[in-house]
Amino acid sequence: MADCITCKNKNCLINKNSTDPRLADFLKNKHTIKCKKSQQFIMEGTPAHGLFFAYEGKVKVVKTGVNDREQIVRFAKDGEIIGHRGGFGSSKYYSISAQALEDSTLCYFSKEDLKNILLNIPKLTFDFMLFYADELSESETRVRKLAQMxxxxxxxxxxxxxxxxxxxxxxxxxxxxxxxxxxxxxxxxxxxxxxxxxxxxxxxxxxxxxxxxxxxxxxxxxxxxxxxxxxxxx
Amino acid sequence: MADCITCKNKNCLINKNSTDPRLADFLKNKHTIKCKKSQQFIMEGTPAHGLFFAYEGKVKVVKTGVNDREQIVRFAKDGEIIGHRGGFGSSKYYSISAQALEDSTLCYFSKEDLKNILLNIPKLTFDFMLFYADELSESETRVRKLAQMxxxxxxxxxxxxxxxxxxxxxxxxxxxxxxxxxxxxxxxxxxxxxxxxxxxxxxxxxxxxxxxxxxxxxxxxxxxxxxxxxxxxx
DNA sequence: GTAAAAAACTGCTTTATAGCAGGAAATTTT
DNA sequence: AAAATTTCCTGCTATAAAGCAGTTTTTTAC
Incomplete structure (x- = not known):
């Protein structure tokens, strides 16, 4: 758990590239966070300091709506990213909230650390890019389904x-x-x-x-x- | 028009990085395509060979639905990407169709050329990543709006x-x-x-x-x- | 283990949206 | 410029989905 190299989540983008020696310092700065069921760990609109990864557990990602209606945007499980742009993009604020659906463990990296490695390890950046591109494709499919089903x-x-x-x-x-x-x-x-x-x-x-x-x-x-x-x- | 360095579309991700000497060979392989109004230049489900950029004109990006209903997923104008993953991602097929809304000019790069520079110029890859991340954020906002408005x-x-x-x-x-x-x-x-x-x-x-x-x-x-x-x- | 709270359920009513059909206007083609 | 085609518009009807209120069941807290 403390170590990305021996991590069980083989689909995790960090794990996939963890053998790269340039990641060594970066990995030392990882934080591990335990989250109880129903606990909210990202609040839409608050300043984004970094990015979460689900290590273990299940998470829902939500956009706040009117009245009691929220829109669950996606679900995340082991190895998956939560918090998306995490502040290194154009917006400095989280555009979503995130809540644990069961007791979960999360990994956390600061945006400074992330930006640093992303600008130095093209393979990793490329993997991140593909992740976002695939998520985008899925989100667009969801747009169509919501409009037509x-x-x-x-x-x-x-x-x-x-x-x-x-x-x-x-x-x-x-x-x-x-x-x-x-x-x-x-x-x-x-x-x-x-x-x-x-x-x-x-x-x-x-x-x-x-x-x-x-x-x-x-x-x-x-x-x-x-x-x-x-x-x-x- | 033939030259990305003198291109007027300053927001274009290629243009932003066009002074990098490592892009020189890549830029030589650019194709320019003219498109009449109403012409469809990407067909959902067909093999994706590369990525388009709008040089001039306006384009709608569409996902096919049931009956006559299509879902317009986004619009693109000068400098913007069309065709998204363009085949260098996990899917080898276009997940959307694209049609010119007026006479338009498009720039085209093959996925091989793109993948090559993306894996070698981290700054460019990072820009692409941010583009997708921002698009994703917008798409998620659209999901919520469709569901709740x-x-x-x-x-x-x-x-x-x-x-x-x-x-x-x-x-x-x-x-x-x-x-x-x-x-x-x-x-x-x-x-x-x-x-x-x-x-x-x-x-x-x-x-x-x-x-x-x-x-x-x-x-x-x-x-x-x-x-x-x-x-x-x- | 009991009490309190939350979640799940059901029938009924209201409302928003879709679908159809026929006609008018505008645009494109010849 | 006329004909043909496409787009736009309107009233009416049908239907799907939302909202409300009251009850039961399940989960959580003490």
Whole structure:
């Protein structure tokens, strides 16, 4: 955990380049932060001092909206970046909030340290660039889906996404979200999510054990949204 | 036009770094492409060979949807990138289509050439990274707006965006879009846009000379959507 | 383990938005 | 300049989604 070179998160952009000797000093300045469930560790609009990486746990990234409605912008798990531009971009403030969905451990680097290595190790910068480009592509797909899918389709799409992102064990998704969270990601209201989930249960497509949800019939669900997903990006 | 060093588009990422001698060979391999109005020069799903830059003109970037509905993902003007990952990322295919909104001139670089310089000139790679990061931030803001604003608010937001992006002359926006285009960007239907635009005209907030639209009362329009736009990102 | 709080659920009502159809205006083509 | 095509517009109708209120279940705190 203290050491990026032996870290288990092989997909982490820092880990991928950690053997580069020019990173040695940089890695010494890493901070490790423990975060309890529901704890918010980035507040939208506050000055951005650096970038977080999820070491262990699950995180939701949120943009504040009107009333009680927030928009969950993305989810992050082991090895993934949180805080995006982290202050080394054009904006000096975080454009999102981030909250732990379960007890999590985060790695933190200051923007000065990051900028320093990014301007010196092209391979790393290139990897960062690709990461942002891929995220952008995904975000643009999400723009289209929000604009064009029905609420039911968006909820189904979200369920399938959760399985892809976090996986399932014994027919149950490896993530535990409130109905409100599903709504905030799917771009609808809590009530609508509740109605749709219970309809899906009645239709035998969805499984529910306590608060945990499980997908029973992938094919039928996939089919229902397939007309929107023929494009190259998910 | 043939020369990036004397190019007028100072915001172009290539231009910004064009004095670097390591770019000399790269710049020789630039292609210049002329594009008539309405011409499509990137097709979603086709193999991506490289990246375009708008030299002159205006372009819409589109993701294909169901029925007649497309989603306009962004607009590009002088100096801006089109084609995003352009094949040097994880996907080998364009995830979007691009179409000229007026007669335009484009610059083109192959992905091999690009990858080569990006891995050798950290400053350039860093600029590219920041570009994608900022685009991502904007796209995430758009996700929230699509999910939370009403149709009328989204149309107003689009009008104000057009003024910010393309400017206005004599109370008329410097861009000419169809009602369908406004709909495809705002995430609604043509009819809805028509209805809202004519209401705005009646309310004296909007000006229309032929097909060209102009904003008459910025303040009132800004106020109507202000509750959604208090956040750091537009 | 019990009390308190939060989350999940359901039926009903209201509202916003989409869809259709037919016509007018504007733009492009010949 | 006339014809053809495209874009724009309007009223009406249908429908999807949101909002509200009251109840039950589950989770968290003590």
């Amino acid at each position: 029905s609420v039911r389709e968006r909820v189904i799409d979200t369920l399938l996404f959760m399985d892809r992102k976090f996986g399932s064990t014994d027919q149950l998704l490896n993530i535990r979200l409130s109905r409100k969270d599903y709504a905030d990601y799917s771009g609808t209201t809590e009530e609508q999510v509740i109605r749709i989930l219970s309809t899906l249960k009645k239709e035998g497509l969805l499984n529910a054990k306590g608060r945990k949800l499980g997908i029973l019939d992938f094919e039928t669900l996939q089919n229902e949204i397939s007309k929107h997903t023929y494009s190259p990006n998910s | 009403s149709v009328r608010e989204r149309v107003i937001d689009t009008l104000l965006f057009m003024d910010r992006k393309f400017g206005s002359t004599d109370q008329l926006l410097n861009i000419r879009l169809s009602r369908k285009d406004y709909a495809d960007y705002s995430g609604t239907t043509e009819e809805q846009v028509i209805r809202i635009l004519s209401t705005l005209k009646k309310e004296g907030l909007l000006n229309a000379k032929g097909r060209k639209l102009g904003i008459l009362d910025f303040e009132t329009l800004q106020n109507e959507i202000s509750k959604h736009t208090y956040s750091p990102n537009s």
